[in-house]
Amino acid sequence: MVLVDNGPFIKSMRLLFEEGKKGSVFVTFKSVPADTLKSKKEKQKGHTSDERVLLARVTNGKDSRAKRKFSTHVRSKDVVSFQLAIARVLNGAADNLKKPARKKKKRSNKRSHL
DSSP: OEEOOHHHHHHHHHHHHHHTTTSOOEEEEEEEEGGGOOOHHHHHTOOOTTOEEEEEEEEOOOOTTTOOEEEEEEOGGGHHHHHHHHHHHHHHHGGGGSOOOOOOOOOOOOOOOO
């Protein structure tokens, strides 16, 4: 899994949605304590011990050869702007969720006489 910053994560997510028009894209969010981060780079960015961090992951869900996974850590002060960016990407990719137009069945007007 590739750990990227918030901006490249949004771009990667948009790219996965464009590539996966006929496939699946999985997006997961998890709240974790900041002191459990594995990356020294993230620990040095100034996370306090009582701060919670949003762990966001996205994957295209394909087999292991073509599977692409990205993740990012979002600080609590950046969550609102990150959610707005995610919402724009999800709304743009929601075109596949529209139901197809159904053909209307013709009803026969024949009445049975007794």
